[in-house]
Amino acid sequence: MNLNVSVSSPPVIKVSDQDVGVTISIDLIVDVLEAGEVIPVACISVDISASCDAEIVRNSLTGRLKLKKFSTDLKWSKIGKLHMSVIQSLSPTALKTVLIPYLNSQLKRGIPLPILNGFTLENARIFYTPPWIAVCSDVTFLGDYYFRHHLAYVS
Structure with missing residues (x-):
């Protein structure tokens, strides 16, 4: 058995005052293998709506995803x-857990x-201003110590 996943339409992205929402439609095509031939046997349409709030911590983008629909x-x-x-009742539970x-x-x-290299972000903030x-x-230069310490490994 094989599962082909394809996006059936471009995702819709909306920026609100607090997060970024996305709605995506996916087609899941179930294929089976019979006598060496791949045969598509069913197609399930899936619509997912979720949101994500993001922040910058040190030099990384972090966030939290929430399933809406x-x-x-x-x-x-x-x-x-x-x-x-059965699929409709089990899928959201599997997604959420x-x-x-x-x-x-x-x-x-x-x-x-x-x-x-040698720079870091400070006081980084993300502002949601729709759309x-x-x-x-702020960007901070870490100074000579950083370069002496890290370039010693290069030479």
Whole structure:
């Protein structure tokens, strides 16, 4: 069995006063392998709405993801009716208890920002000003100690 995931329309991104919201529509196509041939047997349409609030901690972008809405619908099936009510009831629970906490743990660690060696961000803030997001920060030069300490490993 194979699961193909494709975005069925461009994501809709909205900036509010407190966070960034995204709505995305995905098609999940279930394929099976029969006699060496891949056969698509069903397509499930998934609509997901979530929001994320972000902040800059040290030199990393961190954040927290929140699931707002999740729905599924059977687009087509070559294997008869699927019990979509079971999928619709289990999927949000799996997302809320497994996937969203995992993604939040990764976001909590932070995504390193591309900062030049020897510099660091200070007093960095993210401002949500719909429809824009502004990032403001002071940049600090770490000084000669940084370069003497780190360049010793290069030579």
